[in-house]
Amino acid sequence: MKIEILGTGCTKCKTLYENAKRAVEESGKSAEVVKVEDIPSIMKYGVMSTPALVIDGKVKFSGKVASAAEIAGML
Amino acid sequence: MLMEHAMLKSFADYIVFTLIGLVPGSRSGEALDFFIYDTLKIFLLLTTIIFVVAIIRSSFPPEKTKRMLSHKREFVGNVLAALLGIVTPFCSCSAVPLFIGFVESGVPLGVTFSFLISSPMVNEVALIMLWGLFGWRIALIYIGTGLLVAVFAGIIIGKLKMEKYVQDYVWEMQVGNSEITTMNFRGKLDYAREYTMGLLKKIWPYVVVGVGLGAFIHGYVPADFLARWAGPDNILAVPVAVALGVPLYSNAAGVIPIVHALMEKGMAIGTVLAFMMAVTALSVPEAIILSNVLKKPLLATFFGIVATAIVIVGYLFNAML
Numbered sequence: 001m002k003i004e005i006l007g008t009g010c011t012k013c014k015t016l017y018e019n020a021k022r023a024v025e026e027s028g029k030s031a032e033v034v035k036v037e038d039i040p041s042i043m044k045y046g047v048m049s050t051p052a053l054v055i056d057g058k059v060k061f062s063g064k065v066a067s068a069a070e071i072a073g074m075l
Numbered sequence: 076m077l078m079e080h081a082m083l084k085s086f087a088d089y090i091v092f093t094l095i096g097l098v099p100g101s102r103s104g105e106a107l108d109f110f111i112y113d114t115l116k117i118f119l120l121l122t123t124i125i126f127v128v129a130i131i132r133s134s135f136p137p138e139k140t141k142r143m144l145s146h147k148r149e150f151v152g153n154v155l156a157a158l159l160g161i162v163t164p165f166c167s168c169s170a171v172p173l174f175i176g177f178v179e180s181g182v183p184l185g186v187t188f189s190f191l192i193s194s195p196m197v198n199e200v201a202l203i204m205l206w207g208l209f210g211w212r213i214a215l216i217y218i219g220t221g222l223l224v225a226v227f228a229g230i231i232i233g234k235l236k237m238e239k240y241v242q243d244y245v246w247e248m249q250v251g252n253s254e255i256t257t258m259n260f261r262g263k264l265d266y267a268r269e270y271t272m273g274l275l276k277k278i279w280p281y282v283v284v285g286v287g288l289g290a291f292i293h294g295y296v297p298a299d300f301l302a303r304w305a306g307p308d309n310i311l312a313v314p315v316a317v318a319l320g321v322p323l324y325s326n327a328a329g330v331i332p333i334v335h336a337l338m339e340k341g342m343a344i345g346t347v348l349a350f351m352m353a354v355t356a357l358s359v360p361e362a363i364i365l366s367n368v369l370k371k372p373l374l375a376t377f378f379g380i381v382a383t384a385i386v387i388v389g390y391l392f393n394a395m396l
Binding site: 046 | 166168177248
């Protein structure tokens, strides 16, 4: 599974990245968490408010910081 | 409302004059009393109202706003964009993807600007703080004129046909279509809770510093101190206030307690409103972020037109009120 965190590097994006990593660790599933910071890649997903979370190429939510528990529910 | 105010007031009085033992009427006592009272009042108002507004906002993701504005005619589009700017969540760190998403999907440039101007300037935080400190009349006037500035500046930018001054890569960008995720009521409550906590965490230092400075001015600056320079009779006061406000970066939460105290000391209402708008609508960090998508002539035009519109609003209110 591949989890992408879209965002141009604001504090909210970092928090979401940390939460996603924690969610993966706690769930015990194998997933790769990566940050996507360049605008063209963010725009490819049609996301207009950052941070956003993408799992296997599908936008799960945008414009909010979800908790680790909430992200774990999406894995 | 009134009862809560009285309760907060006696609570602040109790802390300052009974617990700490400062003398009522003394400068330090009055300044601290003002600080505690205003901070409590503002945080109480902010927490409740941001939560309610966040629930409303969860129904207006930017993706939906974009769809409503794409290929809209000028004027109608500008008005709608300015109004949607109030309810669509906006964070300056998302300004670039937002801008690209708008123009790529066929939202006219001028309409996009109406949104970009109204969104940071006219929002629930400004409304709450103005209502709490100045009363509902000033709050409504601010919202109304803020919307006018956004509509008017957007229409002019649209008429100037400055599309060629948008960075070239913006037009070549491939923008995907993300489906709008809809939230159930439970999800909306969660979103609102996170949004409220996140926003409070971001703005509380501005509020405390703003109220602190306001309290200092309230307690130490002599009454009518500003009347001579910044009263309604000084023609230069409005442009000077705007020129000072543009490079300053703060949000509505930080600047309103300060302008409240300035008005108490004799600054004219139009000058106060103009200063506030300049601080919230235009700033150096915003210019840097927007330079990723705008070439210099368009960036300069944007700042120039908005600043001019704000100066006009300032004069108008100094003449009327």
